[in-house]
Amino acid sequence: TGQDAVNISKSFNDRLNLQGVVLTKMDGDARGGAALSIVHVTEKPIKFIGVGEKVDFLEPFHPERMASRILGMGDVVSLVEKAQEAVNLEDALELEDKIKKDRFTYEDLVNQIKQIKKMGSLESILSMIPGLGKQLKGVNIDDSAFVKVEAIINSMTIQERRNYVILNGSRKQRIAAGSGTTVADVNKIVKQHLTMKKMLKKFKRGGKGFNMPQFKF
Known part of the structure; x- marks a missing residue:
């Protein structure tokens, strides 16, 4: 919990000469208040935050960006930075051409999932989109x-x-049988693939009604 993070930080700070703090489990914005409390109690800056399970998901802490997330205003700058790191420009142009020609395949769907996973947890990514942070409160997003x-x-x-x-x-x-799932699960993927094809075509046209397909089982 947030209080646990504050207590642990204080204990370490009382015994060691800390130069800064690394705050993990920041996939969403729920622990933003803890960040403020930790800085107040330890009088040490937060250097990095963890937004996923891997070491690769450690990122520099930017107070103004975190404040923006807490207020539900998103963090477009961080989102763009993550997208630039995860997405290859040549692959993006190839995907754009496929979408225009209505050739978005299951292979493309897997590649998009891999790129999303490179950017961090889905909850962390969605919390960076302006207006979505507050809507996601209490919603369980299962990667x-x-x-x-x-x-x-x-x-x-x-x-x-x-x-x-x-x-x-x-x-x-x-x-x-090969994936250890059920036919019903396969049917869901078929339906979601079709939904994503329609969504991407609509998104490329700049149309309204853009909705993120939900991968639920």
Whole structure:
């Protein structure tokens, strides 16, 4: 909890000559108040924050950006920085061309998931989008759903992943068995893939009604 973080920081600071603090589990904005309390109690600056489970997800702490997230105003600067690090320009242009030609495949879906995972947890990414922070309070965003999506798509043949064949009943049964899931799970991915294709086409046109597809199981 936030209070635990404050107490632990104080204990370390009382015994050691700390130069700064690293605050983890900052995937959302729920621990923003703890950041303020830690600085007040220890009189030491927060140097880094952790926004995921891996060391790669440590990032420099910017007070003004954190304040913006806490107020529900998002953090567009950090979002753009993360996107630039995770997205290859050549791949992005290729994807744009595929979207224009309505050729967004299951392979492209997996690649998009991998890029999202490089940027950090989904909750952390969404909290950077202006207006979404407050809407996400109390909402459980489970990144593990991506694992099942990848397992299902990886169990497809190359032809199936590239939309060269229609996924009939027998193909779905084989994919479900190979990924350790159910046919119902496979059907959800098929539906979500179609939804994402429509969403991306609408987004490229600058249309309204943009909604993030939810990978739920």
